[in-house]
Amino acid sequence: MPRVIVDVVLKPEISDPQGQAVLGALGRLGHDSVRSVRQGKHFVLEVDGTPDEAELRQIAETLLANPVIEDVELHLPTD
Amino acid sequence: MRIGVITFPGSLDDVDAARAVRLAGGEPVALWHADHDLKDVDAVVLPGGFSYGDYLRAGAIAARAPLMQDVVDRAKRGMPVLGICNGFQVLCEAGLLPGALTRNSHLHFRNRDQVLVVERADTSWTADYATGQRIVIPVKNGEGRYVAADPDLDRIEGEGRVVVRYAGGNPNGSSRDIAGVTSEDGRVVGLMPHPEHAVEDLTGPGTDGLGFFTSILKAVVGA
Numbered sequence: 001m002p003r004v005i006v007d008v009v010l011k012p013e014i015s016d017p018q019g020q021a022v023l024g025a026l027g028r029l030g031h032d033s034v035r036s037v038r039q040g041k042h043f044v045l046e047v048d049g050t051p052d053e054a055e056l057r058q059i060a061e062t063l064l065a066n067p068v069i070e071d072v073e074l075h076l077p078t079d
Numbered sequence: 080m081r082i083g084v085i086t087f088p089g090s091l092d093d094v095d096a097a098r099a100v101r102l103a104g105g106e107p108v109a110l111w112h113a114d115h116d117l118k119d120v121d122a123v124v125l126p127g128g129f130s131y132g133d134y135l136r137a138g139a140i141a142a143r144a145p146l147m148q149d150v151v152d153r154a155k156r157g158m159p160v161l162g163i164c165n166g167f168q169v170l171c172e173a174g175l176l177p178g179a180l181t182r183n184s185h186l187h188f189r190n191r192d193q194v195l196v197v198e199r200a201d202t203s204w205t206a207d208y209a210t211g212q213r214i215v216i217p218v219k220n221g222e223g224r225y226v227a228a229d230p231d232l233d234r235i236e237g238e239g240r241v242v243v244r245y246a247g248g249n250p251n252g253s254s255r256d257i258a259g260v261t262s263e264d265g266r267v268v269g270l271m272p273h274p275e276h277a278v279e280d281l282t283g284p285g286t287d288g289l290g291f292f293t294s295i296l297k298a299v300v301g302a
Contacts, residue, residue, distance in 0.1 A: 010181075014226050017186050017252075063143070066136055066172065068179040069226055 001046045004056055005075035008065040009040030040070075051076050080105045080296050083120035085150070087112040087141045091128035092163065092275060099275040100124070103292035112144040121299040122159040122203070123150055125166025127219075127273055137180060137222045138168030147173055159203040159266040159295055164220055167259070167269030176260055176269045177235050178227040183220065184252025192284040193218040193272050194247040195258055202242055202265040203298035207290040214243075214287035216277040218250050218258075223271040225253035225260075235260060243270055266298075 010016045019037040026034045043064055045056070057074055065072035082100045084107055086093045097107035108120050112130075117123070130141035141147065147169070154160050154175055162170035170176045183189060192215050197208040208214065227235065232254055235241065243259040251271070259270025274288030 011228070013228055014181070015184065015252075017182055017184050021186060063139070064135070066139070066179055068171070068177075068228075068231075069181060 001048070002051050002077045004045040004047055004051050004077065006043040006045065006056075006060045006064050007040060007073040007075070008043070008060075008070050009038050011069055011071050014069045080299055081108050081118070081120045082106065082292075082295065083108045083110040083117060083123040085110045085112055085123060085125055085146060087128070087130035087144060087169075089129045089132055090126050090165070092273065093126040093128070095273075096124045096126040096163065096275045099278045099289065099292045102278050103289055103296060105292065105296050110146060112141065112146050115145050115149055117146070117149050117153065122161070122295050123153075124275075125150075125160065125162040125169050126275070127164030127166060130165055130169065133222065136168075136172065138165055138170075138172040141165075141169045142172035151175060154262070154267050157264065157266055159298060160268075161204050161291060161295070162267075162269035163273055163275060164223070164271055167271055168222070170267060170269040175262060175267050177231060177240065178225055178254075178257075178260065180220075180222055180271065181224050181226055182222050183224050183250075188219070188221040189223070189250045190219040191217070191250065193245065193250055193258075195243040195272060196246045197243055199239065199242045199261060199265070202261045202268050202294075204268040204291045204294050205242055206297060207294040213246060214277075214290070215284050216272045216274050216288045217284065218272040220251060220271055223251040223253065225257045225271070227254065232257075238263070242268055243272070 023037040100107040245256040274291040277283040277288030
């Protein structure tokens with residue numbers, strides 16, 4: 001069954017305190033090379049038949065992400 | 080005057096909201112999120128809590144509940160709606176109010192009595208206050224940080240859509256200290272602090288919250 005991946009992350013201009021907390025923990029662990037962390041969500045959708053890109057984009061942009069504060073990336077199967 | 084209070088799975092403050100309506104002199108009407116029945120109410124309150132466990136985003140699933148479709152339709156035709164805390168999140172997710180609420184900047188749940196300044200005393204829910212009046216009502220949230228892109232914030236401010244603003248300290252990192260906003264027509268209002276928890280001296284910091292519930296009774300009578 002085709003799997004569609006949707007990644008959602010806060011827009012660059014919206015501050016991400018969770019990502020900053022992770023960055024702080026990395027610093028305490030000595031991982032000084034990491035410059036920034038942005039935390040997001042990763043959705044895996046299994047769909048019947050050939051994925052309908054327009055429908056999936058609508059799902060991603062209207063429910064899975066809030067376009068007011070989040071950017072969304074849709075990854076369709078490549079086979 | 081029939082004021083509906085919607086209960087979603089995970090709502091916490093629906094009983095307090097109904098009680099506030101009653102203390103103000105209105106008739107609270109219990110509404111269930113999964114029904115398509117607004118029971119002839121004149122206005123609706125969306126209460127605080129953690130609808131659907133805040134899954135996906137706070138308010139996101141509740142905003143797509145069956146009854147919310149009816150609320151959105153009626154609100155667009157002028158029915159007053161008040162969203163408190165989780166209810167504010169639901170209204171933003173439903174597109175009835177601009178902006179969004181997300182994780183507090185300090186990542187802590189913040190619970191305290193909060194000073195607010197009323198900037199709009201002409202909405203359906205704030206007419207019993209005076210412009211510039213300072214009120215104290217409880218705030219309690221973990222995802223109460225009001226955010227939007229800067230141009231959108233400029234537009235929200237320019238259109239006078241800010242109803243209440245935090246004073247004496249911003250509890251959650253909200254942009255420009257915004258605690259609550261309204262729709263273009265002033266009938267839909269959302270705020271993170273809880274006026275329904277400040278309606279009796281015995282159980283709250285005072286009765287400063289009662290004005291939201293007395294205002295709507297006059298607004299509906301006058302409509």
